[in-house]
Amino acid sequence: MNVSRLIPTAAVAGAVALGLTALTACSSSDGADRKNGDKLDVVASFYPMQFLAEQIGGKHVSVTTLTKPGQEPHDLELSPRQIGGLTDAGLVLYLKGIQPAVDDAIVQSGAKHVTDASKLTTLEDHGTEAGADEHGHEHHGDEAGADPHVWLDPVKYAEVAKGVGASLEKADPGHAADYRKNTDALVTELDGLNTAYVNGLKNTATKTFITTHSAFGYLAERYGLTQEGIAGVDPEAEPSPARISEIHTIAEKNKATTVFFETLASDRTAKTVAKDTGLKTDVLDPLEGITPKSKGADYIEVMRSNLAALQKALGAK
Secondary structure, three states, X not given: OOHHHOOOHHHHHHHHHHHHXXXXXXXXXXXXXXXXXXXXXXXXXXXXXXXXXXXXXXXXXXXXXXXXXXXXXXXXXXXXXXXXHHHHOOEEEEOXXXXXXXXXXXXXXXXOOEEEHHHOOOOEEOOOXXXXXXXXXXXXXXOOOEEOOHHHOHHHHHHHHHHHHXXXXXXXXXXXXXXXXXXXXXXXXXXXXXXXXXXXXXXXXXXXXXXXXXXXXXXXXXXOOEEEEOOOOOOOXXXXXXXXXXXXXXXXXXXXXXXXXXXXXXXHHHHHHHHHHOOEEEEOOOOOOOOOOOOOOOHHHHHHHHHHHHHHHHOEO
């Protein structure tokens, strides 16, 4: 496990105390979740939660995200004000297991209006790819081995969307009808995305793809593919010579053509492996954030770009 990604509980507790003090001085107790006029104040932990809040909440919510665009979510460190803001939020949306700092801060802050997206669908263990555990595949969540990357499966993401919609209805019942309407529209769009993946990946020359970030286990399982992670969930971890050799063997055996890297991390590992194995490189975006480098302006667009990249790499017919 990469200990640099974990913030000690004591440090978080201290930050919480500072954050709560700062926030108490500048907010009243009778409208803390309505700081933006009549809008519900929603705090999202990172982009996949932000997207759901914005799409379902629409004009009735004001959404802030704890993770800035371009920031690697796993490495997030929270300011005292961010931590204190969790207590005053009308709703906090997060996904337990992705950001240890956020998990700890929510517990320490005592935030009352919280929705954990990992509880809105079923988590599975995707840490069994060759070499994944040996190379530091981190396991967070309520059960050992639980993979938190559910948003990369449109079907599971739709399940999460329904749960988020229900949470918004509960937090702001006056606009429940709009939240239901927006949820239905988003689920329909995600259903269409799922259909595009099913049809687009039905006939391919190979079913194996190689990635520096083992984030695509749910996607692979959904569409009958095999993910081969180079170095577990850390996209910048240095692969061992043995793992590079193993990847070479896997690529030859399964006719894999491409090593995928992501937008929020260095492409050094992908290029090293590609050079040593004679493979190509391309981007497969785990959608942990949207930046100018992203191949799309939002979740739907980037997922369609990912589909195109997979079709090319897998030899879709």
